[in-house]
Amino acid sequence: MHVPDGFINAPVSVAAGVVAAGAVAVTLRGARRELDDRTAPLAGLVAAFIFAVQMLNFPVAAGTSGHLLGGALAAILVGPYSGVLCVSVVLLMQGILFADGGLTALGVNIVIMGVVTVVVSYALFRGLVKVLPGGRRSVTASAFVAALVSVPASAAAFTLLYAVGGTADVPIGKVLTAMVGVHVLIGIGEAVITAATVGAVIAVRPDLVHGARGLAAPLKLRVGGELVDAPAAAPAPVAARSTRAVWGVGLAGALVLAGFVSFYASASPDGLEKVAADHGIDRNVEEHDAAGSPLADYGVNDVDDPRLSGGLAGVIGVGVTVVTGSGVFWAARRRRTEEPAWADRVEETV
Template sequence: MHVPDGFINAPVSVAAAVVATGAVAVSLRGARRELDERTAPLAGLVAAFIFAVQMLNFPVAAGTSGHLLGGALAAILVGPFTGVLCVSVVLLMQGILFADGGLTALGVNITVMGAVTVVVAYALFRGLLRVLPGTRRSVTAAAFAGALLSVPAAAAAFTLIYAVGGTTQVPIGKVFTAMVGVHVLIGIGEALITAATVGAVIAVRPDLVHGARGLTAPLKLRVGGEFVDAPAAAVRPVAARSAKRVWAVGLAAALVLAGLVSSFASSSPDGLEKVAADQGIDAKADQYEHATADSPLADYAVKDVGNESLSVGLAGVIGVGATVAVGSGVFWIARRRRTDEPAPAPAPSTTAV
């Protein structure tokens, strides 16, 4: 659902950029509370994983494909504020390096694919956990539902923005029906990917899943034939090694998906591209050339590499590496700013002398 240049007029694009800037600023402050020594490295990995999976377009209807948006997945794994930042980093890297999503439409994309998906998915996720049993299966089921709803919600948000600032005159009712209809189907794929990923992480390290905190059972040791809670000093080294394994496995999976599996992705236009072509939304888009159209990685292919599969795979690997590096840097800075903040001064004593 990457909105290109030329779909939304300049005033509304500027307004969306202001909204997106505000969302990122608020998320930077909120992420300080969500990030710690465990989740800060994971957040950079989540951004890279979303980048990799977004390269895997899957067919949803005749001549139409879809891909992961990632807002729900990021919010549930690392928290809603950090989730907005994860998706924003991905969109920025895609726009600058791969000419995917217009740079003038970056604010629209962050608002729709980042803020809207995270808010809708996480609100439903938390609401469901209030009424479901406190189990890991409930977390996975709530993740599925939140991801499923987040995609058509993003499609509806785009339609609203287009109704206000679209560059062509088309029947908005038809655009809304087409956008939401096809993105309900895409949402099913989003939900399956999100639930599978969240479930896999919960199975090995539930304490690394922001949305599953409170479900973690303490580590047990057998002492004198009985199981007792392990002391914190014994848990920390085990947890640190386990977190490193999760990070390494996750990075390897992202590299394999982007470097190898991406070559088998559907070549059909995604939901927005299909609706835009059918409804005439893209009538003026050809007048705009992407600012980074000459990038050596434009269109997810390495320039001057003749073999298509190799070209796409190399571009994917470079993208994963760049995204994890930039994302990790952003989250390290956000967490460092938190740790550098002075502790609040103690309240003055009111004890009478």
């Protein structure tokens, strides 16, 4: 759902950019409270994984494809503040290096693909885990529903922005129906990917899943024919457990997806592209400012073999994203550790 330049007029694009900049500033501060020495390096990995999976367009209807947005996945794995930053880093890399998503529309994309998806999905996720029985299955099921709803919510947010600042005169009601309809289907794919990934991480390292913290159901013992809570066991020293294995497996998986599996992705236009073409939204689309990038359109210039070209571009994208994302999150974590203790008390009071 990467919005290109020319879909939204300049005033609304600027306003969205201001909102996006404010959201990034707020989430940078909030991420300091979410990250610790174990999760800070994983946040950069989550951004790289989202970049890789976004290259895997899957067919959803005749002539239409979809791809992961990633807001729900990032929020559940590393927290909502860090989740917005993850998606923002991905969108920035895609816009600058791969000419995917307009540069003047970067604020629009961060708002609809980062802020909206994270806020909607995480709020729904937290509500569901509170009412469902505690346990890993409930976390996975909640992740599925939250991810599913986040995608049409993002589509509705785009339609709202287009209603205010669209550059073509089109029937907004028809656009809303088409956008939400196709993105409900895309949301199913998003939900499957999100639930599968969250479930896989919970199975091996539940302590690394932000959304699963404190959700384990107490152990029950049968005493005198009645079930009672078992005495709490001493907490495991998870802080000392290495995340290198998880990081290594995750990075390898992202490289394989972007470098090899992406070649088999659907070539059909995604949901926004299809709706834009059908309803005339794209009549004023502008050429991307980074169209001359050596990695534009997810291919390496001067490499004739399409499989090799796309694979190299994907590997480069994963590498740049994981380095950039890790740098952002390490900087946020480092600043957090350098703040005096009284700053925490002031922040909590405010």
